[in-house]
Each structure stands twice: as C-alpha cells, then as structure tokens.
Amino acid sequence: xxxxxxxxxxxxxxxxxxxxxxxxAAARGHRSIPVLVVLAIIWAVFYSQSSAYLSFQNITxxxxxxxxxxxxxxxxxxxxxxxxxxLSSAVLSGVCAAVAAGLVVNHGLPLAxxxxxxxxxxxxVTFIEAQIIMFGVPSLIVTLGGMVILQGLILVVLxxxxxxxxxxxxxxxxxxxxxxxxxxxxxxxxxxLAYAGYRLFQRRExxxxxxxxxxxxxxxxxxxxxxxxxxxxxxxxxxxGLPMPLLILAVMLLVAWYATTQTRYxxxxxxxGGDREAAQRAGIPVRRMVLYSFxxxxxxAAIAGMVDSSRxxxxxxxxxxxxxxLNAIAAAVVGGTSxxxxxxSIWSALLGALVIGSISNxxxxxxxxxxxxxFATGSVLIVAVAVDVVLSRxxxxxxxx
Amino acid sequence: MTALLELxxxxxxxxxxxxxxxxxMSVHEGEVVALVGDNGAGKSTLVxxxxxxxxxxxxxxxxRGEARRLESPRAAAEAGxxxxxxxxxxxxxxxxVQNLFLGQxxxxxxxxxxxxxxxxxxxQAQRVLGSLSVKLRALNTPVVALSGGQRQGIAIGRxxxxxxxxxxxxxxxxxxxxxxxxxxxxxxxxxxxxxxGVVVISHDMKxxxxxxxxxxxxxxxxxxxxxxxGEYTPSDLVSAITxxxxxxxxxxxxx
Numbered sequence: 001x002x003x004x005x006x007x008x009x010x011x012x013x014x015x016x017x018x019x020x021x022x023x024x025a026a027a028r029g030h031r032s033i034p035v036l037v038v039l040a041i042i043w044a045v046f047y048s049q050s051s052a053y054l055s056f057q058n059i060t061x062x063x064x065x066x067x068x069x070x071x072x073x074x075x076x077x078x079x080x081x082x083x084x085x086x087l088s089s090a091v092l093s094g095v096c097a098a099v100a101a102g103l104v105v106n107h108g109l110p111l112a113x114x115x116x117x118x119x120x121x122x123x124x125v126t127f128i129e130a131q132i133i134m135f136g137v138p139s140l141i142v143t144l145g146g147m148v149i150l151q152g153l154i155l156v157v158l159x160x161x162x163x164x165x166x167x168x169x170x171x172x173x174x175x176x177x178x179x180x181x182x183x184x185x186x187x188x189x190x191x192x193l194a195y196a197g198y199r200l201f202q203r204r205e206x207x208x209x210x211x212x213x214x215x216x217x218x219x220x221x222x223x224x225x226x227x228x229x230x231x232x233x234x235x236x237x238x239x240x241g242l243p244m245p246l247l248i249l250a251v252m253l254l255v256a257w258y259a260t261t262q263t264r265y266x267x268x269x270x271x272x273g274g275d276r277e278a279a280q281r282a283g284i285p286v287r288r289m290v291l292y293s294f295x296x297x298x299x300x301a302a303i304a305g306m307v308d309s310s311r312x313x314x315x316x317x318x319x320x321x322x323x324x325x326l327n328a329i330a331a332a333v334v335g336g337t338s339x340x341x342x343x344x345s346i347w348s349a350l351l352g353a354l355v356i357g358s359i360s361n362x363x364x365x366x367x368x369x370x371x372x373x374x375f376a377t378g379s380v381l382i383v384a385v386a387v388d389v390v391l392s393r394x395x396x397x398x399x400x401x
Numbered sequence: 402m403t404a405l406l407e408l409x410x411x412x413x414x415x416x417x418x419x420x421x422x423x424x425x426m427s428v429h430e431g432e433v434v435a436l437v438g439d440n441g442a443g444k445s446t447l448v449x450x451x452x453x454x455x456x457x458x459x460x461x462x463x464x465r466g467e468a469r470r471l472e473s474p475r476a477a478a479e480a481g482x483x484x485x486x487x488x489x490x491x492x493x494x495x496x497x498v499q500n501l502f503l504g505q506x507x508x509x510x511x512x513x514x515x516x517x518x519x520x521x522x523x524x525q526a527q528r529v530l531g532s533l534s535v536k537l538r539a540l541n542t543p544v545v546a547l548s549g550g551q552r553q554g555i556a557i558g559r560x561x562x563x564x565x566x567x568x569x570x571x572x573x574x575x576x577x578x579x580x581x582x583x584x585x586x587x588x589x590x591x592x593x594x595x596x597x598g599v600v601v602i603s604h605d606m607k608x609x610x611x612x613x614x615x616x617x618x619x620x621x622x623x624x625x626x627x628x629x630x631g632e633y634t635p636s637d638l639v640s641a642i643t644x645x646x647x648x649x650x651x652x653x654x655x656x
Contacts, residue, residue: 202520206523211524262517263508263514263515264506264515264517266517267499267506267517271499274493274494275494278492278503279503279504281486282504283474283475283504284504342493
C-alpha cells in the first residue's frame with residue numbers, strides 16, 4: 001500500500017516526474033515557503049487597506065508585539081518535536097516574571113540574579129511536569145493541571161497587592177535598551193561573516209571526503225542571510241536602534257537552529273518525535289530527550305515572561321493569561337511544526353508568530369472590531385494545517401497515505 | 402573452524418509456558434541459516450534471546466567460541482550480533498544517513514555541542530549502501546519516501562555500520578512485492594559473501610529454500626530437524642514444520 005508511492009524509483013524520469021520531484025523537494029526541504037506566501041498575502045491585503053501598515057514604524061511595532069509569542073512558541077516547538085504538548089507555559093511565563101521582578105524590584109537584588117532565578121524557576125516547574133509525564137500521565141493532562149496550579153502559584157509569588165510595577169527599575173531596561181544603529185550593522189556583518197564562514201568550513205569538510213559540493217551552496221545561502229540581516233537592521237533601526245528583545249529572540253533562534261540541525265542532540269530530538277520505539281531500540285535515551293525538551297520550554301517561558309513584563313512595565317495576575325498560550329501553539333503549528341512530533345523546524349516559531357501578529361496588528365491598525373481578528377486568526381490556523389497536510393501527502397485528493 | 406555464534410541447550414520459560422527447550426544452533430562464517438517454524442514455535446523468542454532483548458533461563462551462548470551473556474541489545478551489539486527487526490525500526494522522518502547512524506552518530510567534541518560530522522557519515526553511508534548495492538536517488542530524502550526494498554536495505558545497512566559478525570534478519574521478505582523480495586534475497590547473498598554469519602527467520606518456504614545453506618526447524622519450542630542445502634525435499638520441510646509424519650520421523654523424537 002505504502003509502496004505505491006515509490007513507482008518513480010525504477011521508471012525512467014520523465015519531464016513531468018522531474019517537475020514533481022522538484023516540487024516534492026521544495027515542499028519537503030522548505031516547509032516554510034507556504035507560510036511565507038501566506039504572510040505575503042496578509043501583508044498585501046492590509047497594505048492595500050492602509051499604507052501605514054508597512055511603514056518602518058509599524059513593522060518595528062509588529063516585531064516587538066510578536067517577540068513574547070515567538071519566544072514562547074520556540075519552547076513549544078521543542079516540546080511538539082518530541083511528540084508532546086504543553087498548555088502551561090504561558091502562565092508559567094507569568095510566574096517566572098513575577099519571581100524575577102519580585103527579586104529585582106522588591107528585594108533590590110541585581111538584575112542578573114533575578115533573571116537567573118526566573119529561568120531556574122521555569123526549568124524547575126517543567127522538570128517536575130516532565131517527571132510526571134514520564135511516569136505515564138499524558139502531557140495534555142499534566143500541563144492542563146499544571147496551568148491551573150500555576151494560576152494559583154502566581155497569586156502566591158506576587159506580593160499582597162498582586163502587582164509589581166517595574167517602571168524606572170533595572171528590570172525595565174531589558175525591553176527599553178536599544179542597540180545603536182552602528183553597532184547593529186556591526187552585528188549583522190558579524191552574523192553574515194560567521195554564517196558564510198561556517199558554510200565554507202562545511203564545504204571544505206565535504207570536499208575532504210571526496211563528495212561534490214558546489215560553491216553556490218555557500219554563496220546563495222550566505223547572500224540570503226546577509227539580505228535578511230541587513231534588511232532587518234535597516235528597517236528596525238529607523239527609530240532608535242535595534243530593540244533588545246529582538247536581539248534576544250535572534251540569539252535564541254540562532255542557538256536553537258544550531259542545536260536542532262547541526263548536533264547529535266538534534267537528530268535524537270527528531271528521532272524521538274518520529275518513532276519512539278525505533279529511537280529506543282537504537283539506544284537513544286527517549287525519556288531524557290523528552291525531559292530536555294521540557295527544560296528548554298521552561299527556559300523559553302521564563303525569558304518570554306521577563307521580556308513581556310519588562311515591555312508592559314509590570315507583572316500582575318493577568319501576566320501570561322489571555323490568548324498567549326493558544327497563540328504560541330498556533331504560531332508553532334501555522335509555522336509548519338506537526339502536532340504529532342518529528343516534523344517542523346525552529347523557524348516555524350518565528351514565522352507563525354509573524355503571521356498571527358500581522359493579523360492582529362493589521363486589525364488594530366485599521367480599527368476593525370476584535371471579532372474580525374479572531375475569525376481571521378482561526379481561519380489561518382486551519383488553512384495552514386490543511387496546506388501542510390496536502391503538502392505532506394503530495395495530493396489534493398483525500399485519503400492518499 | 403569455531404562457529405561465529407553457537408547456542409547450546411538454550412531454554413526459556415514464560416511462567417508455566419515452555420517457549421524454548423534445550424535448543425542447539427550454530428552459525429558459521431559465510432553461512433546463511435534459516436530458522437523456520439509455525440506460529441508459536443519459538444522463533445521470535447530465540448531472536449529476542451540472541452539480540453539481547455530477553456535473557457535465557459538456561460543454556461549457553463558462545464560468540465566465536467567465547468561464552469557471552471547478552472543482557473541488553475547493546476551487549477549483543479558489542480558481541481558482534483546485530484538484529485534487523487521485522488518492522489525495520491526506521492524513523493520515517495529522518496533521512497537515510499541519519500537512520501543508518503541512529504544511536505551511533507559520528508560527532509565532534511563537546512564544546513561544539515557534539516556537532517554531527519555529516520560528511521564522514523555520508524561517506525561511510527555510501528560505502529555501506531554500495532556494498533549492499535542499495536541505490537538511492539539522494540541520501541537526504543526522508544526514508545518514508547523510499548520503497549520497501551530500499552528501506553530494508555537501509556535497515557540492514559544500519560546493522561552493518563558497526564561491522565558485526567552475525568546479522569539476524571526477522572522476516573525480511575514479509576510484506577514485500579516480487580521484485581523487492583528478490584532485492585532483499587540478493588542482500589542476504591551479499592552478506593554471506595562478506596563472510597558474515599546470517600540468521601534468517603522466515604515463513605516463506607520458497608525464500609528459505611532459495612537462500613539458506615542450512616535450515617533449522619523449530620516446533621513447540623524445540624528443535625525438531627536440521628537440513629543441509631540439497632539434502633531435503635520441500636515435503637520433508639513441511640512435514641518437519643507441521644509434525645505431520647511425526648511417528649515415522651526419527652528426528653522428531655523430542656516430543
């Protein structure tokens with residue numbers, strides 16, 4: 001039954017089959033392309049309604065609005081990749097922000113200590129959740145219960161007035177710091193050089209074992225990275241330099257990209273999500289990989305919470321409440337990460353958060369009512385997953401594989 | 402010549418059920434031994450014991466003449482025994498190279514985050530797949546897109562990455578089409594040419610007769626017959642498996 005898909009292997013490659021192969025490879029290798037198309041459509045629609053939508057100022061606003069969702073979605077991607085799910089991390093981000101802000105603002109500890117404490121708190125909570133999940137309770141239930149417990153915990157962590165104002169404290173500097181334009185261009189240049197250097201190093205490695213490797217495989221991606229980095233810095237430094245939250249997000253994406261695509265850890269992560277039994281038989285510590293994913297989620301949730309509260313200038317009972325959790329999961333899935341594990345990439349967190357953020361930003365800019373935003377976001381989520389299903393099965397007809 | 406793998410009087414009980422009773426079996430260099438028997442004859446128990454998934458209650462396992470205790474799949478692998486399971490245990494979302502090296506990746510130092518040395522792995526993958534004459538269009542397509550024969554090739558290739566002395570194949574031709582079955586039988590021939598000992602568990606008498614140098618027949622947990630290539634007729638084989646002519650079969654006296 002599943003063998004029927006492989007008929008091309010023996011047959012002489014006709015032109016049509018070759019086009020099909022190219023399409024197949026593009027769909028598989030660059031799962032982000034459909035998301036980019038959706039994003040372009042959303043931007044075109046809103047831009048046609050208001051030219052202010054794609055102004056430098058609004059794009060900067062948009063990127064700042066999505067940072068929290070994107071960082072949280074990054075953590076969610078790690079958990080989805082091993083085939084688990086999490087519902088508690090948004091509330092957890094509020095708890096971690098409360099811990100960090102409480103230490104820095106109310107107890108006068110240094111900012112670094114507060115941040116470290118927040119991250120440790122996040123990882124401790126997800127460590128406990130992961131232990132219970134490995135004990136055999138489904139992650140949906142553990143994190144659902146965890147979410148409710150954390151809603152109670154945030155009341156305990158917050159001072160009696162249930163709010164911490166961080167305005168004018170070192171804590172507010174996390175979000176308000178901006179890297180000057182000159183230094184930002186320097187960072188972009190360094191990033192481009194480092195990337196090109198890494199690609200060159202990989203090319204030399206491949207040549208050393210006698211496999212073919214064209215110089216285009218170095219130049220083309222490097223130019224793309226340069227365009228994205230310099231274009232991004234040019235757009236985002238129009239106002240007053242590169243905002244710190246964006247730099248934090250960029251560094252986290254970079255580390256996550258390296259870990260998931262270039263290391264042994266990354267292969268094991270995808271293997272556990274793809275087929276747990278096979279991974280186990282191959283000697284991969286499946287339970288430890290699940291634990292690692294939850295620890296990454298805990299750290300991401302803590303950072304998302306601290307960045308968010310620093311931007312909102314305060315922590316309160318509503319920190320991490322509202323649509324943040326569902327937005328983060330939706331972002332990961334819209335970006336192309338499978339809910340069933342093993343498929344997807346780090347970039348889905350950024351792209352999905354951009355899609356969802358672009359809709360809500362546009363709706364607010366045009367002064368449309370909130371229900372339009374909900375309708376649009378929900379529809380995009382469903383359409384994105386439907387497109388993903390069609391691409392992964394390679395046919396519009398239902399039921400084929 | 403000492404056998405690569407030698408089992409003597411291996412027994413295994415599950416509660417009160419006798420799964421294996423004093424089974425003897427040996428595999429020599431460059432020899433294909435087929436293990437046949439009806440459902441419940443003890444084939445899969447024997448596979449699990451040799452691959453280190455289960456440990457025997459009694460008896461002895463010798464690898465190259467040396468007594469070994471195969472307590473885990475890892476221990477079996479270290480002793481030089483690799484198993485290709487019936488479901489192949491491939492991760493569909495990973496590509497051929499990642500599957501071949503799954504759990505035994507070649508990686509760099511810790512400071513690099515155990516960076517995978519992909520170029521080394523690709524080169525070795527090409528060599529191993531070439532030695533089995535497995536042809537892939539590209540090494541970086543997920544294995545879900547490959548044919549049954551190619552997947553079997555990758556699963557066998559994975560077993561060969563650590564250069565084992567003995568390879569166990571559990572139902573390698575089940576659920577394959579005609580041409581892919583021939584591909585897999587060719588793979589088994591190539592393993593034999595490489596001087597490895599091969600144990601094939603199969604239901605398919607045609608495949609077994611074609612590929613095996615020696616056939617070990619199990620029935621109800623005991624070895625009831627052993628045939629050398631060319632010294633049996635198909636009906637001998639069938640009656641040994643089913644126990645049809647038990648009273649007249651002098652090798653079936655165990656029951």
